[in-house]
Amino acid sequence: MSEVTRSMEATSGPTAARVARRRVAMPNGVWGVLLFIATEAALFGTLFATYWYFRFNSPHWPPQGVEDPKVALPLILTGILVSTTIPVFFAGRAARAGNARLAWILFFVALLIQGGYFGVQVHEFLSDLSKFPPNETAYASIYFTLLGAHHAHVVVGMLLELWVLGKLLGGITNYRLIGVRVATYYWYFVNLLAIGVVFTQIYPSL
Amino acid sequence: MKANRRLELTMWMGLLGAPIVWACQHVFGFGVTQAGCSIGSKSWNVPIDTYTAIATSLAGALAIAGLVASVLAYRAVRDADIDAEPPGGRIYFMSICGIVISPLFLAIILMSGIATLILSNCHQG
Numbered sequence: 059m060s061e062v063t064r065s066m067e068a069t070s071g072p073t074a075a076r077v078a079r080r081r082v083a084m085p086n087g088v089w090g091v092l093l094f095i096a097t098e099a100a101l102f103g104t105l106f107a108t109y110w111y112f113r114f115n116s117p118h119w120p121p122q123g124v125e126d127p128k129v130a131l132p133l134i135l136t137g138i139l140v141s142t143t144i145p146v147f148f149a150g151r152a153a154r155a156g157n158a159r160l161a162w163i164l165f166f167v168a169l170l171i172q173g174g175y176f177g178v179q180v181h182e183f184l185s186d187l188s189k190f191p192p193n194e195t196a197y198a199s200i201y202f203t204l205l206g207a208h209h210a211h212v213v214v215g216m217l218l219e220l221w222v223l224g225k226l227l228g229g230i231t232n233y234r235l236i237g238v239r240v241a242t243y244y245w246y247f248v249n250l251l252a253i254g255v256v257f258t259q260i261y262p263s264l
Numbered sequence: 265m266k267a268n269r270r271l272e273l274t275m276w277m278g279l280l281g282a283p284i285v286w287a288c289q290h291v292f293g294f295g296v297t298q299a300g301c302s303i304g305s306k307s308w309n310v311p312i313d314t315y316t317a318i319a320t321s322l323a324g325a326l327a328i329a330g331l332v333a334s335v336l337a338y339r340a341v342r343d344a345d346i347d348a349e350p351p352g353g354r355i356y357f358m359s360i361c362g363i364v365i366s367p368l369f370l371a372i373i374l375m376s377g378i379a380t381l382i383l384s385n386c387h388q389g
Binding site: 065083084086089090093100 | 287347350361
């Protein structure tokens with residue numbers, strides 16, 4: 059009988075951590091999230107391209123009657139969101155080391171910060187909607203589509219983290235470790251997107 | 265070992281073939297439309313419909329080739345399953361992804377090309 063633990067048999071923290079350390083090929087779950095991220099990147103690529111296409115075809119950007127976007131608050135909020143990369147990164151490391159408790163705490167901290175970020179962003183989004191509705195100009199249309207799409211991705215990331223938090227309560231297994239990896243990779247992508255989105259959003263004021 | 269590498273290559277061609285071809289068709293179509301409809305280049309008389317028909321046919325054929333590559337990769341590892349050791353498990357999973365996405369991209373390629381051919385050029389709506 060082989061003494062090497064198979065990934066399917068890794069149903070406890072230490073064995074799952076041992077399997078993860080020994081793994082040389084990426085599991086299919088990680089390939090799956092990378093493919094998903096590729097499709098999301100294509101979606102945001104088209105949104106950014108649309109924004110700049112409109113920009114280069116408009117003499118006034120934003121159009122007359124629409125005030126320039128704020129700079130400080132979106133930058134601060136994005137900075138806060140991007141800072142959650144740190145607890146998410148260390149949560150992933152803790153999970154790989156077989157420490158479910160520390161991973162849970164770090165994911166929870168990240169989720170709290172992301173929740174606060176999302177709350178303020180929703181308030182700002184609704185406030186902007188009342189000032190320049192998306193059906194009035196191409197600028198407003200792409201502005202709200204881009205921001206709305208990013209906020210939707212933040213929600214998906216938070217739901218993914220919530221799911222991971224629930225699973226980690228039962229300890230670490232090989233499958234849960236892959237789930238943690240999937241959630242962390244997705245958050246890195248959402249945070250990277252946030253940087254692109256915020257600079258596109260505040261560009262008219264720069 | 266060599267057979268595995270060939271199989272992996274077939275899998276990647278099946279997975280990425282149709283999306284890359286669609287991206288190329290999209291960018292090419294945008295360029296042709298800009299060249300054919302912009303004020304500065306209208307005098308060039310770019311044959312938009314001819315270029316679109318050629319690009320759509322070529323892209324459609326390549327997307328079908330991508331689908332065939334995915335089916336071939338899947339058939340080679342069909343006895344494996346999603347949790348099998350790599351490369352078998354990976355090829356199994358990725359070839360299924362290729363089989364799912366290639367027809368979708370083929371549909372996008374055809375709809376985009378046919379719409380350009382049916383609708384009148386250089387007009388909105």
